Amino acid sequence: TIWYTIFGILAASAFVAETFVRDTNNRIESLILSTPIRKSNYLTTRFLAAFGITLLAFSSYIPGMLLGTLMPGLNPFALGAFRPEAYAASYILFVLPNLFLVSAIAFAFASRTRSIIITYAGAIVLVMLYLVSLLMVGVDVIDFELYRIWAMLDPFGFYAFEENTLTWTVFQHNTLMPSLGGTLIWNRILWVFIALAGWFWSYRSYSMKVMESRVKTKCRDVAVLRLPTEQDKREIPNHSPNSRYSPRQETPQLLFQQWIHRTWFEVNSVLRGKAFILLTGFGLISLVVAAMGTRSFNYSNTRTDILIHSANIYLEYILFAIIVVYSGELVWRDRQLRLQAVVDATPVSNATLLLSKLTALFAIITINLLLAMAVMVGYQAINGYYYFQFDLYFKMLFIEHGPYFYLTAILAIFTQVVTRHKYAGMALVVLISLSQIPLDALGLYHNLFRFAATNDIEYSLMNSYGHLLTGHLWYTLYWAIGGAILMLLAYIIYPRGTFDKSLVKDWKRAWRNTGKGIKRFLVALVLMFAGVGGWIGYNTTVVNEYQPPGKEETAAQIERRFKKYENLPMPVVTNTRLNIELYPDKRYFSANGEYTLENQTNSPIREIHLLTFINLKLDEVKYPGAKLREAHPKWGYYIYDLEKPLMPGQKQTMQFVT
Secondary structure (H helix, E strand, O other): OHHHHHHOHHHHHHHHHHHHHHHHHOOOHHHHHOOOOOHHHHHHHHHHHHHHHHHHHHOOHHHHHHHHOOOOOOOHHHOOOOOHHHHHHHHHHHHHHHHHHHHHHHHHHHHHHOOHHHHHHHHHHHHHHHHHHHHHHOOOOOOOOOHHHHHHHOOOOHHHHHHHHOOOOHHHHHHOOOOOOOHHHHHHHHHHHHHHHHHHHHHHHOOOOOOOOOOOOOHHHHHHHOOOOHHHHHHOOOOOOOOOOOHHHOOHHHHHHHHHHHHHHHHHHHHOOHHHHHHHHHHHHHHHHHHHHHHHOOOOOOOHHHHHHHHHHHHHHHHHHHHHHHHHHHHHHHHHOOOHHHHHHOOOOHHHHHHHHHHHHHHHHHHHHHHHHHHHHHHHHHOOOOOOOHHHHHHHHHHHHHHHHHHHHHHHHHHHHHHOOHHHHHHHHHHHHOOHHHHHHOOOOOHHHOOOOOOOOOOEOOOEOOOHHHHHHHHHHHHHHHHHHHHHHHHHHOOOOOOOOOHHHHHHHHHHOOOHHHHHHHHHHHHHHHHHHHHHHHHHHHHOOOOOOOHHHHHHHHHHHHHHHOOOOOOEEEEEEEEEEEEOOOOEEEEEEEEEEEOOOOOOEEEEEEEOOOOOOOOEEEOOOEEEEEEEOOOOEEEEEEEEEEOOOOEEEEEEEO
16 A cells, blocks of 8 residues: 555646646636635635545556456465454555545645646655655664654555564565554644645635746757758758658658757756756755665675665665656656647657657756756765775666666557546556566566566676676567567657557557558567567576576475474574685585574473475485474475484584585
């Protein structure tokens, strides 16, 4: 429920903000405000109606989750018992307060600025606060002393809720209901109060007057939107006012010039916007906190790889939201400003229009990644760490993490074009990004099915990325080809002029008007996509054994399968000696170890249970008089019977080889 509300803040902001921005965009605000309507009726009614629609839309998650449990093919270990009190608690403590908070913030920004992009920026700031809470509470090492303080900073109540479950096992999370008092209640009261205070402040300061337009249009901004001149018509063969611009009329030089001018216009309009300045300012603060949050990682210091790992926690939420928001703004800005007729009449191809918008998104992504690098380098310098690994910064930001964001930008542009609706396109991107949840439930873990997914790679001081980078680059190539296919399809069906009510008819007409060269190129890309995907599938499922990454589900299965042994007396490891030989080139290790076991219970121990890593080959176990009774290598669980019981207070040595 918490993740649902976090990713739904953009939709909730749109519901509320649109009620105030719509009048301005449709040029009817002066007409409405000239009527004898009271401010209380105008604002309160609109806000309550928008909040009610938002609540109604988000309430569908309850029947959706119930229906999801009935889907065929689900892993039975991933499902728990039906607990109506859990649904009720999540709705009352999370859905209602969080949606009211987001709606109040959206109301405050939209009523003051009449700008939906600035309203989105305000909603994204809430997610930044959540991430600040995450980093200050602790990622690997929990800050128990200040936990409640930082949990109160979380606007969504996630860490206040987690306070009582920090030591729970996976099985306990699936079967028990945590306490709903203490920090959680105070957190909910605090943020509801903040929402009410923000709403009343906005209500009191709202003026029932038309806002003066502060938009200043410069000549160079509209130069790229000019109608074709006589010189243009002479340069373009067979030009007529009613002809559709064809790729055959394009020349590389003309395309490049149009792309440069149009891209500059798109990037310039984004960088000068108040929303981008607001997001950049709060982004700087969040990145500084992300750098400070590295203290909560294991083996924490100001090393480059640890700082980038912390920064990515910020980027994967905030940068994703920025991409989704700006994709809608870039694609639909001309139509919102009623300039689409002018743009569509200009001799600018679909390729130029699409690539300029995509380049602008790429520029936003690159600026954020460079901003993260600048903040982290500055943090290192302040802390006296001058070993700046700029090559590693580039690898981690632009090769390891960057492809996901650039591919998401491609997907965001495509969804805007294919849906022909701003909010539907944004929702589709979020839906695809969350598709890993139902894919996990259906057992489809392979990255070939998950958009922009690559294999998990981690930088190591010992051997950098090792052999893992090769697999990452193959997946990146696979999804890059997929992204090229999406952009080519968007180029083909890109709408110009008025829309047909039937999308299918428009798509068929666009396909008929597409040249044979474009179609051949599309077929070639599809074949390349299938070929690279087949090669990856062959290497990951045939040449090598594929291991699904469902760690939590596996842990839950192990707990449920062997829970019957939970209360048996077991020895404690009091001393360890381990000799490990690493073979990085061959990707394996061997270990010879010795444990000193002590019976610290009051009962004799007649059997020993060993739990190892899954798929770890346990070659030999030496314990005086121990006999293997059960072996479960799939789960890494082994049971040995002892010929002579280990008595209370007694110690014994166990040797093993893996």
